[in-house]
Amino acid sequence: MTRPVVWVWRVLVGLVCSALLGWMALAIYFDFSLLGPPWLRAGLAALVPVGAVVALWLVRPRRWALAGILGAFVVVLGAWLAIPPSNERDWQPDVKTLAFADIQGDRVIVHNVRNAEYRTETDYTVRLEDRALDLSKLRSLDIFLIHWGSPLIAHTIMSWGFEGDQYLAISIETRKEKGEQYSALRGFFRQYELFFVVADERDVVRLRTNFRGEDVYVYRLDAPPAGARLLLLRYLQEVNQLRERPQWYNALTENCTTAIQRLAGPYERRSWWSWKLFLNGYLDELAYDIGAIDRSLPFAVLKAKSHVNERAKAAAADPRFSVRIREGLPRMSLDRGGA
Numbered sequence: 001m002t003r004p005v006v007w008v009w010r011v012l013v014g015l016v017c018s019a020l021l022g023w024m025a026l027a028i029y030f031d032f033s034l035l036g037p038p039w040l041r042a043g044l045a046a047l048v049p050v051g052a053v054v055a056l057w058l059v060r061p062r063r064w065a066l067a068g069i070l071g072a073f074v075v076v077l078g079a080w081l082a083i084p085p086s087n088e089r090d091w092q093p094d095v096k097t098l099a100f101a102d103i104q105g106d107r108v109i110v111h112n113v114r115n116a117e118y119r120t121e122t123d124y125t126v127r128l129e130d131r132a133l134d135l136s137k138l139r140s141l142d143i144f145l146i147h148w149g150s151p152l153i154a155h156t157i158m159s160w161g162f163e164g165d166q167y168l169a170i171s172i173e174t175r176k177e178k179g180e181q182y183s184a185l186r187g188f189f190r191q192y193e194l195f196f197v198v199a200d201e202r203d204v205v206r207l208r209t210n211f212r213g214e215d216v217y218v219y220r221l222d223a224p225p226a227g228a229r230l231l232l233l234r235y236l237q238e239v240n241q242l243r244e245r246p247q248w249y250n251a252l253t254e255n256c257t258t259a260i261q262r263l264a265g266p267y268e269r270r271s272w273w274s275w276k277l278f279l280n281g282y283l284d285e286l287a288y289d290i291g292a293i294d295r296s297l298p299f300a301v302l303k304a305k306s307h308v309n310e311r312a313k314a315a316a317a318d319p320r321f322s323v324r325i326r327e328g329l330p331r332m333s334l335d336r337g338g339a
Contacts, residue, residue, distance in 0.1 A: 017066065020073045021049045027080050030189040048072075085193045085246040093126050095175045098243050099198035101236040106135040108236065110168065115200040121211045129200075137163040141221045141228035143293075144169075144205060145284050148214040154281045156256045157204055159218075159322075160232050167322040170235050171197040171204045172256040174249045187251030194249040194259075196239045202321045209312035217306040219284060219293040220331040234263045257283060294330040305329060 025045040028035065035041050052069050059065040087098070099112040110131045118124040140161035145154045159169040174182055175195035186192070197204055208214040223231070249255065254262075257280040261272055272290070276282040284303060287293045294302060308325040315324035326332040 013066065017052065017069055020069060021052050024048050024073055024076045026185075027076060027189060030186055030191060031080060031083055080190065083190050085190075085248050087193070087243070087246045089193075090178050092176050092178055092180070094124065095173070095195050095197070096126075097128060098239075099196065100240050100243055103233065103236060108133040108135060110198055110236070113168070113198050113200065114203050116203050116207075118203075118207055118211050121207070131168060133162060133166075133168065135229050135232070138225050138229050138232070139163060140225075141223040141231065143219050143221055143283075143287070145217045145219075145281075146208050146214050147217075147281060148208075148212065150281065152279045152281045154283060155208075156260060156280065156283065158231075158235070158260065159201060160228060161322075165320065165323050167201050168232075169197075169199050169201045169204050170239075171199065172259045173197055184251060187249065187255075190248050192249040194242065194247040194254060196235070196242060198239060201325075205308075205325070206312055206316060206321065209309045210316055216308050216312065217284060217303060218308055218326065218329065219287065219302075219306055220329070221287070222292050222294075231264050238263060252278070256280075296330065302330065 025048045028048065029038070029041045029045040032041060032044075035044060052065075055065040055068055056062060059068070094114070094116060097112050099110060099114075101111070102109045110133065112128045113131045115127045115129050116124045117127060138160060142159045142161065144157040144159065146157070147154050155171070155173075157169055157171040159167050161167050173195050174187070174192035176182065176192060180192075182192070205216060209216050221228075247254065252258075257277060261277060264272075272286065272292075274286050276286040284293065284306075285299065288295060288299045288302070297305070306329060311325045311327065312321070315321045318324055
């Protein structure tokens with residue numbers, strides 16, 4: 001091997017080792033609560049890179065030290081994967097109760113649909129309702145994109161529209177315990193269970209437009225009613241499964257967007273695989289590029305028209321909230337069947 005190749009190889013090995021050591025240290029600190037209080041876990045986590053440096057300095061041949069690092073990673077990863085999620089914690093009131101669905105052909109009853117009344121973002125009264133749906137009257141599928149900070153990242157919410165101006169929204173989120181706040185870094189570890197918020201749009205959309213001040217956009221997806229039906233059934237099956245088998249949320253592999261891709265994948269005729277799927281602040285651009293949303297307008301014009309914050313504020317107390325926020329938006333007539 002020539003000297004440049006040797007140096008490239010060493011750099012690659014160094015980067016991989018650094019990534020493994022960093023992940024192990026953070027996993028020990030965040031997720032291995034059985035090891036003791038945070039200060040003790042911090043000390044144990046610090047020993048991971050320190051021990052690796054010492055081993056690389058003292059052990060010869062060096063490949064034995066690298067093998068030791070890889071072995072330690074396998075042990076930590078195995079223990080990490082064995083950490084069980086739970087449905088039995090002291091949950092925040094808005095995520096305390098799991099939804100579930102009774103499905104009998106076209107007739108579906110969704111229980112514990114959240115329709116909270118908000119006074120502020122943190123002061124609210126949780127209201128849970130049962131919703132009877134007729135899948136033969138399903139007419140549309142919409143996607144909401146919510147920006148709260150960096151333009152690179154967004155939250156996604158799916159919403160199904162039925163005849164009679166009836167909508168059911170499902171938001172894939174973290175299930176937080178009382179006093180717990182979301183951390184982007186912790187989201188990569190086993191800190192939050194996965195939670196499907198099955199809700200009225202006046203809950204999950206109005207919360208973000210009227211109380212959190214986040215930028216919300218809604219687009220009608222080019223999905224025939226049969227495809228929208230299959231996706232809704234997949235969602236509801238997942239909702240039912242989470243009551244029996246809780247799952248971990250993960251900011252990279254099982255989040256509000258990658259979970260949609262996992263559920264929709266078997267039925268989607270387009271390919272959504274793109275870097276924009278992971279930097280999902282660009283998900284609407286991706287949908288536009290592949291023809292999944294309206295392309296009769298330039299994208300910049302479509303995006304501007306699809307911003308619903310002002311309409312949501314104007315319709316805050318209107319029971320026809322979902323209709324009001326869609327007024328004048330491209331392809332938003334339910335009688336067109338989502339086409």
